[in-house]
Amino acid sequence: MNLIVAVDTDWGIGYKGDLLARVREDLRNFAKVTSGKIVVYGTNTLATFPGGKVLKNRINIILNPSPDFKVEGAIVANSLDDLFKKLESYNKEDIFVIGGASVYNQLLPYCTKAYVTKFDKSFDKDTYIPNLDESDDWICVYESEEFRTNPETDTGGDFSFKFTIYEKTGKTK
Numbered sequence: 805m806n807l808i809v810a811v812d813t814d815w816g817i818g819y820k821g822d823l824l825a826r827v828r829e830d831l832r833n834f835a836k837v838t839s840g841k842i843v844v845y846g847t848n849t850l851a852t853f854p855g856g857k858v859l860k861n862r863i864n865i866i867l868n869p870s871p872d873f874k875v876e877g878a879i880v881a882n883s884l885d886d887l888f889k890k891l892e893s894y895n896k897e898d899i900f901v902i903g904g905a906s907v908y909n910q911l912l913p914y915c916t917k918a919y920v921t922k923f924d925k926s927f928d929k930d931t932y933i934p935n936l937d938e939s940d941d942w943i944c945v946y947e948s949e950e951f952r953t954n955p956e957t958d959t960g961g962d963f964s965f966k967f968t969i970y971e972k973t974g975k976t977k
């Protein structure tokens with residue numbers, strides 16, 4: 805199972821229910837990495853998508869505790885056990901955990917690869933994922949060149965960012 809996330813310099817990922825910044829190059833990278841794959845996320849993250857609609861060209865699996873919760877075009881899982889049953893028929897390498905904080909934190913122990921966009925800025929934030937640089941279980945295996953935001957297409961101000969990939973070295977659940 806993989807994880808894909810954008811973090812600030814403190815591994816913050818969100819503020820008041822929204823993303824820290826919308827950066828076109830990052831959203832393009834997200835689409836490239838996850839297209840044709842299975843994406844797993846929580847209900848609050850669904851609310852951050854344009855029009856609150858599921859992502860196209862991907863199998864969407866949404867975590868929500870209510871058995872009555874239904875979303876057009878998505879599979880709903882009501883618990884982690886239910887999620888793992890629903891994931892059984894897919895290749896683990898094709899599954900991407902895409903947020904938010906509660907879902908990342910529950911599924912990180914099951915992930916073996918993490919695609920992390922690093923924003924070189926400290927934002928106001930209220931949600932985080934664990935800092936993989938401080939974990940003995942993870943190692944950074946790829947770091948891109950630095951890119952810079954474009955004020956015409958991006959929100960969050962002027963800052964640089966890079967794409968990284970981490971792999972798990974330790975035991976996976």
Ligand SMILES: NC(=O)c1ccc[n+]([C@@H]2O[C@H](COP(=O)([O-])OP(=O)(O)OC[C@H]3O[C@@H](n4cnc5c(N)ncnc54)[C@H](OP(=O)(O)O)[C@@H]3O)[C@@H](O)[C@H]2O)c1
Nearest residue numbers: 810818821822823846847848849868869883903904905906
């Ligand atoms: N930087 C990034 O790359 C990135 C990506 C995605 C999201 N985000 C940010 O993350 C924040 C949202 O995170 P969040 O933690 O508030 O919300 P979330 O994880 O997107 O969704 C939480 C919802 O999912 C349900 N859920 C979670 N685990 C469940 C489980 N095991 N079984 C059943 N239901 C489950 C929760 O149910 P309960 O109510 O029962 O707990 C809750 O309704 C936003 O600020 C968003 O912008 C950032």
